[in-house]
Amino acid sequence: xxxxxxxxxxxxxxxxxxxxxxxxxxxxxxxxxxxxxxxxxxxxxxxxxxxxxxxxxxxxxxxxxxxxxxxxxxxxxxxxxxxxxxxxxxxxxxxxxxxxxxxxxxxxxxxxxxxxxxxxx
Amino acid sequence: xxxxxxxxxxxxxxxxxxxxxxxxxxxxxxxxxxxxxxxxxxxxxxxxxxxxxxxxxxxxxxxxxxxxxxxxxxxxxxxxxxxxxxxxxxxxxxxxxxxxxxxxxxxxxxx
Numbered sequence: 001x002x003x004x005x006x007x008x009x010x011x012x013x014x015x016x017x018x019x020x021x022x023x024x025x026x027x028x029x030x031x032x033x034x035x036x037x038x039x040x041x042x043x044x045x046x047x048x049x050x051x052x053x054x055x056x057x058x059x060x061x062x063x064x065x066x067x068x069x070x071x072x073x074x075x076x077x078x079x080x081x082x083x084x085x086x087x088x089x090x091x092x093x094x095x096x097x098x099x100x101x102x103x104x105x106x107x108x109x110x111x112x113x114x115x116x117x118x119x120x121x
Numbered sequence: 122x123x124x125x126x127x128x129x130x131x132x133x134x135x136x137x138x139x140x141x142x143x144x145x146x147x148x149x150x151x152x153x154x155x156x157x158x159x160x161x162x163x164x165x166x167x168x169x170x171x172x173x174x175x176x177x178x179x180x181x182x183x184x185x186x187x188x189x190x191x192x193x194x195x196x197x198x199x200x201x202x203x204x205x206x207x208x209x210x211x212x213x214x215x216x217x218x219x220x221x222x223x224x225x226x227x228x229x230x231x232x
Contacts, residue, residue: 035221037167045159045167045210047221061220095166102173105214106221107157109178111166 002026002110004096009115016086020115022079022096030054030074033106035099036081038092039114046092049081050099050106063089086119093117125149125156125213127224133201134232141227143194143211149222151192154214158187158196161208161226170209171196198229206231 008020020036036048049070050059058070069082079096093114099106125145133139143156150156158171169178171187174194184200194213198205211224 044226045161045212045223047212047223050221059219062218103155105155105157107155107169107172108159108167108212109169109172111168114166 002098004098004110004112006094006096006112006115009094009117011118011120012086013121014087014119016119017082017084018086018117020081020083020094020096020117022081022112024077024079024096024098027098027110029072029077029079033099033101034070034072034079035097035106035108036070036079036094037097037108037111038090038094040089040092043092048094051079083117086117088119091117091119124215124218124222125211125224127209127211127227129225130228130230132230132232133198135201135203137201138197138199139201139229141196141198141209141211141229143196143213143224145192145194145213145215147192148217149192149213149215150189150194152216154216156187156189156194157212158185159210159212161210167210201229201231203231205229 003025035050051070067085071080095114096112097108098110159167160170161167174189215222
């Protein structure tokens with residue numbers, strides 16, 4: 001069974017940093033692109049970042065570029081999101097997702113349960 | 122600015138057919154990028170419903186179908202059931218934004 005489990009969410013002050021982790025099981029993580037997608041309270045889905053299978057290429061939404069870093073450790077079956085210079089607008093549930101590519105576009109075919117990040121003083 | 126647009130809400134009686142549109146432009150759907158659809162119930166993670174415009178993952182009922190034409194795509198639910206009441210999102214890629222884009226989501230209400 002495919003499982004993705006996020007951890008590391010919590011309350012952080014504006015300007016602070018936080019690192020999310022996503023542990024995966026039930027599939028060979030090195031065979032897939034992986035992604036982070038977030039959802040602000042009561043709002044829609046927003047793509048955050050993608051990372052290539054071997055971790056050599058990363059892609060970011062403009063809203064997080066230069067502040068967030070996506071990384072992976074295939075040996076540990078894990079995905080990470082290092083978030084810095086956090087703003088109130090970053091408050092959201094953050095989902096990690098498996099992202100197989102189809103004709104150059106990722107489809108998010110498995111999701112974690114989400115980790116809530118709250119940025120407030 | 123570009124992206125894809127969905128109606129905020131649609132509704133229908135049980136057994137009816139409802140259609141959710143996903144309207145894009147020449148920099149996303151019109152450029153040939155695929156559209157995927159997701160279903161989300163309150164408090165839970167989204168679930169992939171349709172991928173590659175028309176394909177259903179294993180386990181998705183065949184009352185859900187997708188299509189794509191020119192600069193838009195549609196999700197159709199035929200034989201609407203109470204359990205289909207949820208939020209639905211389309212997703213594609215926008216070359217002018219160099220970003221994966223989601224529609225704003227459509228809430229389906231079963232009357």
